[in-house]
Amino acid sequence: MRDIRRALLEADVSLPVVRSFVKNVTEKAIGIGVIKGVRPDQQLVKVVNDELVKLMGGEAADIDYSKSKPTVILMAGLQGVGKTTACGKLALYFKKKGKKCMMVATDIYRPAAIDQLVTLGKQVEVPVFEAGNQIKPDEIARLGLAEAKKRSVDILIVDTAGRLQVDKGMMDELKQMKKVLNPSEVLLVVDAMTGQEAAALVSAFNLEIGITGAILTKLDGDSRGGAALSVREVSGRPIKFVGQGESMEALEPFYPDRMAGRILGMGDVLSFVEKAQEVMLEEEAEELQKKIMEAKFDFNDFLKQTRALARMGPMNRVVSLLPGMGKMSQEQIREAEKSLKIVESMISSMTPKERSNPELLAQSPSRRRRVALGSGRSQEQVSQMVSQLFQMRARMKNLMSIMQGGSIPGLDNLEEAWKAARKVPPGTAKRKRVRMELKSKYSSPQAATVAPKGFGSR
Numbered sequence: 001m002r003d004i005r006r007a008l009l010e011a012d013v014s015l016p017v018v019r020s021f022v023k024n025v026t027e028k029a030i031g032i033g034v035i036k037g038v039r040p041d042q043q044l045v046k047v048v049n050d051e052l053v054k055l056m057g058g059e060a061a062d063i064d065y066s067k068s069k070p071t072v073i074l075m076a077g078l079q080g081v082g083k084t085t086a087c088g089k090l091a092l093y094f095k096k097k098g099k100k101c102m103m104v105a106t107d108i109y110r111p112a113a114i115d116q117l118v119t120l121g122k123q124v125e126v127p128v129f130e131a132g133n134q135i136k137p138d139e140i141a142r143l144g145l146a147e148a149k150k151r152s153v154d155i156l157i158v159d160t161a162g163r164l165q166v167d168k169g170m171m172d173e174l175k176q177m178k179k180v181l182n183p184s185e186v187l188l189v190v191d192a193m194t195g196q197e198a199a200a201l202v203s204a205f206n207l208e209i210g211i212t213g214a215i216l217t218k219l220d221g222d223s224r225g226g227a228a229l230s231v232r233e234v235s236g237r238p239i240k241f242v243g244q245g246e247s248m249e250a251l252e253p254f255y256p257d258r259m260a261g262r263i264l265g266m267g268d269v270l271s272f273v274e275k276a277q278e279v280m281l282e283e284e285a286e287e288l289q290k291k292i293m294e295a296k297f298d299f300n301d302f303l304k305q306t307r308a309l310a311r312m313g314p315m316n317r318v319v320s321l322l323p324g325m326g327k328m329s330q331e332q333i334r335e336a337e338k339s340l341k342i343v344e345s346m347i348s349s350m351t352p353k354e355r356s357n358p359e360l361l362a363q364s365p366s367r368r369r370r371v372a373l374g375s376g377r378s379q380e381q382v383s384q385m386v387s388q389l390f391q392m393r394a395r396m397k398n399l400m401s402i403m404q405g406g407s408i409p410g411l412d413n414l415e416e417a418w419k420a421a422r423k424v425p426p427g428t429a430k431r432k433r434v435r436m437e438l439k440s441k442y443s444s445p446q447a448a449t450v451a452p453k454g455f456g457s458r
């Protein structure tokens with residue numbers, strides 16, 4: 001965790017944010033099992049990465065469009081962070097999406113600011129509303145909004161004046177504009193190079209005017225982008241876009257996973273752990289496949305699979321890795337959840353020998369009685385589970401043999417057919433008939449695995 005802390009600080013995540021994050025992740029990481037072949041510290045990096053992604057919103061956030069035209073986006077931020085540039089980029093971004101855009105220039109203080117926006121407007125071919133620098137910004141905003149409505153504009157982007165520092169004059173002006181415009185989005189433009197101060201800055205803007213999101217600019221520079229984490233943690237608002245250069249095309253939606261990788265700066269470790277996870281799953285699948293082919297699928301595997309199905313864990317993927325086996329359906333997973341407790345209690349009452357050698361239970365009523373007593377379940381329940389295991393064995397082996405024979409006669413139908421067969425009450429003539437039909441339809445000569453004599457052979 002000390003290394004993680006250092007990595008985050010080096011990426012310019014602000015100190016209080018680092019502290020609370022590290023504390024949270026430490027609590028979450030305890031109890032997570034370590035994958036074979038991966039060192040615990042390496043796996044911790046993966047845990048941290050996943051938490052970072054989650055914290056930054058998981059998925060890319062879109063703009064909130066207003067129901068009535070236009071959707072107003074009010075831009076805020078300090079001087080020189082790239083606000084005006086971001087206006088032009090956004091205009092182009094939405095124009096490419098087929099939206100009719102307009103921009104409004106309200107920076108009456110910096111001499112060339114209005115011209116700069118007009119020039120950008122020409123470049124991206126989006127009209128810019130300006131009213132000189134003799135009237136107040138909120139009045140310009142009001143006029144701009146009226147014009148946008150008249151022209152039936154979809155998206156109105158309002159550039160504002162920045163100051164070198166957060167000051168009351170700027171905040172009051174922004175508040176005033178917000179009142180006039182009633183914007184769907186108030187986007188704070190943050191320079192990724194801001195570093196440690198990002199948190200205080202975001203917090204000040206959020207408290208004073210209430211932001212709906214942020215745009216992180218200048219990510220093409222050296223910064224590791226720790227500001228992204230600070231923004232989210234301090235304001236609870238998502239980063240919506242990132243700017244990666246001076247050209248008008250250099251704007252992208254914000255992707256938390258990419259940003260997490262960048263902030264941590266441990267991409268190699270991450271891909272290593274991910275690979276190890278894949279390998280582990282493949283190994284498990286191969287092992288399981290071998291066991292199935294040798295008819296050695298035992299209670300340990302059975303428990304493992306029931307457990308994994310219940311939490312939709314890796315075994316679900318293992319099963320899906322087996323040739324021809326699709327993912328489990330939601331219904332099957334729910335069923336597994338229900339039966340997990342029962343199965344767990346019965347299997348934990350077995351001896352290790354019985355677990356790895358299910359034949360023992362199949363052949364001995366007294367063993368089954370003992371397991372029933374030990375687990376507080378009925379003997380029928382124990383018998384049912386044992387027979388289920390053998391059915392599974394046979395079914396899996398049957399399937400494998402068919403597949404190894406090269407032809408897979410309507411695998412989907414097979415599943416459906418089995419489901420249908422299970423719905424028919426046991427012991428009835430109909431069930432027998434359905435099963436017979438199934439057997440003759442799908443079994444191959446090699447696939448004659450049956451339960452041991454005396455139990456479950458019915």
Ligand SMILES: Nc1nc2c(ncn2[C@@H]2O[C@H](COP(=O)(O)OP(=O)(O)OP(=O)(O)O)[C@@H](O)[C@H]2O)c(=O)[nH]1
Nearest residue numbers: 079080081082083084085162217218243244245246
């Ligand atoms: N490398 C890089 N430069 C950028 C990016 N965005 C903006 N810039 C540059 O940063 C400088 C300042 O950008 P402006 O858009 O003028 O900044 P501003 O926030 O509007 O400044 P004020 O109007 O004074 O408040 C310009 O030289 C831009 O070209 C970016 O994503 N990457």
